Amino acid sequence: MQFIRKNGIGILLCFALALPCWLLGKAVPVVGAPVFGILLGMALMRFLPAREQMRSGIAFTSKKVLQYAVILLGFGLNLSVVLETGAQSLPIICSTIATSLIMAWLLQKILRVPGKLATLIGVGSSICGGSAVAATAPVIDADDEEVAQAISVIFLFNVLAALIFPALGGLIGFDTTSGESFGIFAGTAVNDTSSVTATASTWDSLYGLGSQTLDKAVTVKLTRTLAIIPITLVLALVRAKREKAASNTFSFRRAFPMFILWFIVASLITTIFTALGVNAAVFSPLKTLSKFLIVMAMTAIGLNTDIVKLVKNGGKPIALGFGCWAAITAVSLLMQTVMGIM
Secondary structure (H helix, E strand, O other): OHHHHHHHHHHHHHHHHHHHHHHHHHHOOOOOHHHHHHHHHHHHOOOOOOHHHHHHHHHHHHHHHHHHHHHHHHHHOOHHHHHHHHHHHHHHHHHHHHHHHHHHHHHHHHHOOOHHHHHHHHHHHHOOOHHHHHHHHHHHOOOHHHHHHHHHHHHHHHHHHHHHHHHHHHHHOOOOOOOHHHHHHHHHHOOOHHHHHHHHHHHHHHHOOOOHHHHHHHHHHHHHHOOHHHHHHHHHHHHHHHHHHHHOOOOHHHHOOHHHHHHHHHHHHHHHHHHOOOOHHHHHHHHHHHHHHHHHHHHHHHHOOOHHHHHHOOHHHHHHHHHHHHHHHHHHHHHHHHHOOO
């Protein structure tokens, strides 16, 4: 009861705001419900009555609910299927992830972007957009404004990719009789799942390929998602090492974030049960719940974010995001050329 009295109003507010954002995300998938959630939260943050009464529940949603959402994401990963069908694209995935992280580190030094924000943009650009940001933020203890900034930057280049890449693919000379090569490109060079879907579906529509490109792109995208596990664990170890150097203490909980371990457990449950003959559709409600909880969390983050400050400080993060996006695109094309996939 004490938990409800303390957090109930704020959680209920985030839930109520997430509902229309969820529907808008369905109607405009290239933007996505999480982005709508952040925008609505930021628009309302200055006008909420009795905001102090809601503060605790909003904070709980932006932190704890976000972690629960990441755990449930694991039920969307059948590790055996992803590894089997995504193995072809693995060298490209590893190359683009490494490139994005290195580019983020270099530009963070050059542009003097805050380290946590640069990490969120680099990880989000290289792995899976908003989901990667959601998983990484609690590990590095990023604040809500840094999360909102990173999501906004990634959203910008998601939309550009969905608009530009189909035309770019035609100019470059991707195979138009099969969706495999462009599907790999979309799956490795576009950040968020919704934009991967939009980009691949456009290519299928342009060349009458049914869902060939979409199926390949989504599989590659799911393979990229697995990189959340090693990257978050490495970041947690780095943070724990710094804390030990500062205070001469080591926190096992810091080094191995429990929600990431539960994410792995959820993935293993899905993999084992589907191998035993359980229909993968059984896990669909949990995947859907995960996506909705992310929208709730992003709405809460928006409610804690000053839009004026966000716009004022947006130039350098956008430049850093562009550098990561351009580097990922170039390396994906280069690797496909070297591997003879195009």
